[in-house]
Amino acid sequence: MRDLFVALRKDLLLQWRGRAQVVAIFAFGAAALLLFSFAIGPDSLALRQHAAGFLWLGLLLASTLSLAESFEREMEEQALEGLLLLPASARALYYGKAIANWGQLALLGSALVPIMVVLYDAGTLRLLSLLGVIVLGTAGLSAPGTLYAAMTSQIRGRQTLLPLLLFPLVVPVLLAAVKATSLLILGDPMGQVRPWATLLAAFAVVHWSMGGLLFDRVVED
């Protein structure tokens, strides 16, 4: 447990020192949201209807940058090999990084919400529920994302491979998060947000446990 906190502290510190990069990734996400509206045209009704989908697509695209970035730093000067030589379990390193990535993605998602509200006129008063959906959804993105980024950061063609591996896997996250967010924005007369949030939570539980089980295989030797 202590290993985990030390690893988490290291990753949060890394993120804090590389905050310029985080701002750049946020700008990328915001630009994506701006571009999506050009794909639909200036139809405010349609934009509002698709706002949730655009938000999550923007976040998903931005997440591949931030996940890849989190391991690229470990590749410099063989930092990862150094870490693995420490008397700490690979599992602690994984969870430290996955939690740090989760925090960063949740922050990124929350920061994109105002952009969505302004551009698509898609506001909601259930801000806490929206935050909950973002936290659960990004949990589902960060666990498999961290696992795959650990592999793809070490090989050629990594820019293509991480999204190629991650996107099909997180289809349930995208689907459930978009549905839940959409219901929050457009109204939820049947109270359907909760089952979608449960699906997000279930996905996260499955992938967080699987990632912890398999990570030491990925980085061994």
Place this chain on the structure above:
Amino acid sequence: MPQALVAAGVVLLLTGSFWGLFRAPGEVFMGDVQRIMYVHVPTAWNAMLALTFAFVCAVTFLLTKAWKWDNRLEAAMEMGVVLSLLLCMQGAIWAKPTWGVWWDWDPRLTTTAVMVFAFGGILALRNAVDDPVKRAVWSSVACIVAFADVPIVYFSVKWWNSLHQAQSTPATVSKAFHWPLRINAFGVLFLWAGLVALRARVAALRLGSELAPPLPQPAGTEKAPVHGGTL
């Protein structure tokens, strides 16, 4: 032996398809269009089977570290992707005259498409890793993660939207359709089993040349060169 399996598969497929196309009666509502079921349903079963076998190979490889399971994993995953892709194409061909559209966002269709990309991505990963040890371990890990993801994808899409008719099994189709369906199912099974065995042999040969000088010779595997050996 694999050649015999392939030959048996081809013979069975030809028999089953001939029976399905010319002997079995046409379906009442869909007419001849329905006859694609004789390849579509066996393909669906076998795509699942091939990917399940790939999953078994991945788990066994991580547990035993025996190279032969990595070779089989590579072969089975390729076969699973090919069969899933065929499945999507046959489905589209059938759906156009029946539903009026090529594609529909139904759970099984969507899950199959997602599987094509998920496992196709792992094949791309294999292709990008030069170190055979990393390639084997990573693709096993990725295969396990992707396989575990399939049911979640299925149920999430099912909640999201649904239209596909219930699966066709011998229990849901008329007796007159049973035999061609069964024969073709075993035909496809033998065909892919034979092809996977052949493909695994190719993978073993490539691995042998990659590992060539010097061959790793862990304790207990004296005759390592091509098929055997552990990490």
